[in-house]
Amino acid sequence: MNGWTPRTWTGLAAVSGLLAVAFGAFAAHGVTDPKPVAWLHTGSQYQMAHALAVFAAFGLHRAGARGMGLVAGLFLFGTLIFAGSLYAMALGAPRILGAITPIGGLSFMIGWALLAWRAFTLRDQA
Secondary structure, three states: OOOOOHHHHHHHHHHHHHHHHHHHHHHHHOOOOHHHHHHHHHHHHHHHHHHHHHHHHHHHHHOOOOOHHHHHHHHHHHHHHHHHHHHHHHOOOOHHHHHHHHHHHHHHHHHHHHHHHHHHHOOOOO
């Protein structure tokens, strides 16, 4: 992922934010069944938070903070699996797909843990 350009990172984060808004709006206006509404709402909340986190992690990566490209990648992967599986189920995919949702959540947690570890082990610049 180190070879990805700023345009790629920014574009993926922006598309992720766009999809979060779209699925959130669909939950609010296009679905009436409570379970799919909840899945769409949860997916869009997590996706939006992590779209913004990708921007932040990539900014830190560009500033020279080691490991932030991996953090951004973990957030994008987590979004794909976590929110993607919830969206798919809300749109009619088999509920067994929910078995992979925690993999996305784990990816989020590993990304946040790596971010925290890097922050606490970074040398202060004077």
